[in-house]
Amino acid sequence: MIDRMLDGNVDVLEGKPEKALVTLAIPILIYLFISNSYNIIDGMWISGIGKAAITGVGSVTPLFNVVNGVGMGIGAGATSAISYFIGLNDKDKADNVGLHTIILTLIISVILTVVIVFSLKYYLGMYHIGSDAFNQAMEYGIPLFLNLYSFVFLGVLTGILRGEGETKKPMIASSTGLILNAILDPVFIYILNMGVMGAAVSTILTSILSLIILSYWVFVKKTTYIQFSFKSFKFDSSIIKRILSVGFPASVELVIMNIATTLYLMFISSISGNYGVAVFTTGNWIYYLGIMPITATCFALVPVVGNSFGAGDLEKIKNAYKFGCKYAVILGTLIAICIFVFAEPLGLIFANTSQNSDLLGGLVLFIRIVVFCLPFLGIGLPSTFMYQGLGKGVHSLMWTLIRELLFSVFFSYLFGIVFSYGLMGIWTGLVVGRTLANILNYIFANRTLNHLNLEQTDIG
Template sequence: MSNKNVELMRGEPEIAVRKLAIPIMISMLLTASYNIVDGIWVAGLGQAAIAGIGFVTPIFMILNGFSVGLGNGATSSISRSVGAKNRERASKSAAHSLLIFLAASIVLTLTLLIIQEPVLKTYGASGQSLTEALKYGTPMFLGLFAFMFANGGSGILRGEGDMKRAMYAMIVSVALNFILDPIFIYVLNLGSAGASLATIVSSLGAAIVIIYWILIKKDTYVNVTFKGFKFDSEIARDILKVGIPASLDMFVMSIAMSFYLMFISSVGGEYGIAAFTSGQRLYLFGIMPLTAIASAVAAVSGSAFGARNWDYLSRTHTYGTKFAMLVSIVILLILVIFAPQLSMIFAYTPETAPLIPEITSFLRIASFGLLLVGIGMPSSFFYQGIGRGTTSLAWTIIRELIFTVGFTYLFGIVLNWGLTGIWVGLAVGRIIASILNFTYARYTIRKLKSVLN
């Protein structure tokens, strides 16, 4: 079966990264709009609702992280098979991935429902903010399977270079979320719970579309069938050796987020948490294009690695970092210049208006971390592409838990700079770690060339 996406993956790496990154970028910006749209509507519920959802954020990162991480495992396994021109193995990887998504959904749903309240209290949630957090979190965790199959299924499509249809599925999902948010939150008077229910139903829409393409319409490069299916532990390990570390990336970041929340709560209380939650939504929205470029780097790197084309492998990483750096500068300028106006998106009521100065401060300080995240993120995804998920995880630990948590504690708590110090720590930690990550990635590529040629 001829597949233009597969041929693109095997062709000139610069063209492949650029063409694959654009639809991924659109998809991820649409995904990030979930949080933006939720934040806009939830802002009308008051500061306690904003803070409550902020307390759920680290747990939600675990939920979303496992779905994206396992999807990355599928992408890596399938793309390496595509590079090696082994369609049968790519199809088996896709089938095993779907079963892994199902098993992970069941286990994580039960776990998150059990731990959510004690964990929320550990973060500092109490009173009305705890009530709002539980109202938002419980439906979200019950609907985890929707995220798992939407994000995981997108990973399968990315593995064969089919970024456009992953984007189309996301357009369906975002459109549903845009329509359902005000209906669930205000018309049905479900409040914070309505925001999470709208997100779940919307994600389910994307999952259904993707699964239809893979299992029913069957017009993908991978040919997934469960008739006569035989479990292959080697293929499962190949998916999980990237999928589990990639999933733990988000787990590590959620741990780091927990520290940030504790630091912020200790120096800024509910006000600081609400400001951080609102500013972080914009930061995460801004970082989506960089994640998209990095995802394209992972897919093209996997194909080059499978084909044992070390020149293409090096060019993929080099071009990806240059592309991401250029985009990161544009995003930084937007966030810094228009910080007051952007802050008003989440502080448009009389009750939340006092948050505007602190959200503005967050954007104008913490966003400077984006300057060099553009070289760090493609490097982390490059490791995933070549099947070295544990290396990617190690750099996430170094960046978030060692450098960023360390610097936020130093500036915010030890030096007593308060919220400003925490915002400075977020930027400084990520900049230093990104430089080191990029340097190690270049070393890894040189070593691969010398050892495996």
């Protein structure tokens, strides 16, 4: 009981699931908004340089999202494992999960840096973009990926803290970085005349600052429930297995989503070149803002389900899941309506200069089509994340694969390329694919819960 007094967030995690979801989701939403705003703020300032810059940054964005996905994926594995062991009242195992996660992250960050930096030009070669956009992409991407460790560790530390119900500290650390990024972006891009490289440098400096703040709380001040003592570290392969059983599939999920994005960009660029890529890139920034409240609810669902699973409380798992879906559907519907109504003002954020004013019409059309799948994400995404809380990472991966590749890419290619409906067909295919996949995901997730066996097995 003394250990539990270190962090009252554990009490929230083990309380009523409805209250726990809302309490955890609000700081997570702010954290996600801040994290994703780095790209949006970069995009707002870069849009003034021209379509080649937007296209270059947009071409790098899927790979950058993969990097963030690795951090968030390993963090998801830590969240699931830590919340599970807290539910079992095994703090030593929970602490040991944190230590194993940090060491694992260090190894993966080094490997990832080498692979991406040396393969970036080959990756960009897959797109049908001009030489100017290619050069802009290299100028933006190389410095960004040389410092990818800061993005990966931010995602991992956030996941570790989320496992114990702590969501406010990551929010504060990221807020500080975002404010500084908003100030430094125009300075580096325009005043120092660094262009897209200036946006990358600004993002790097501010992410490092956020990481330093979070690391101070975790490793120096030690104001968290999970404690790190590397002197007492003992390697345990079962803990690595537990982390990776969710973390690896969760990371691959983000890779799949960005493979899908890469395929969309290839379809789009073959139809309309830089124009279509710029519309898709800027439109996606707005779309991702729209799904953040739904995603925050899903991230909050993982530790609540994981803790309930460890405690063997099936009824709490079901209540958390049902409330999460209901809450996310309401949010998705309201957000879809707002984005549809205010599509033009939102589009003007990115199409606000003489160099890119021609993007506005296509951008508004994109936004008003893709928002129709938001209410259905409210039942699909919680279903996917519920599997992570149960430690069923492969199930979560399978449904991401079905939604993003088998359905969304297929229908986009079918409508846009095969039926020759152009960009309108690709946007429509995205909505049809995601909607059908989310409905199926919801049906199968409910079947999983109805047949769930909570008899505890030796899982680490």
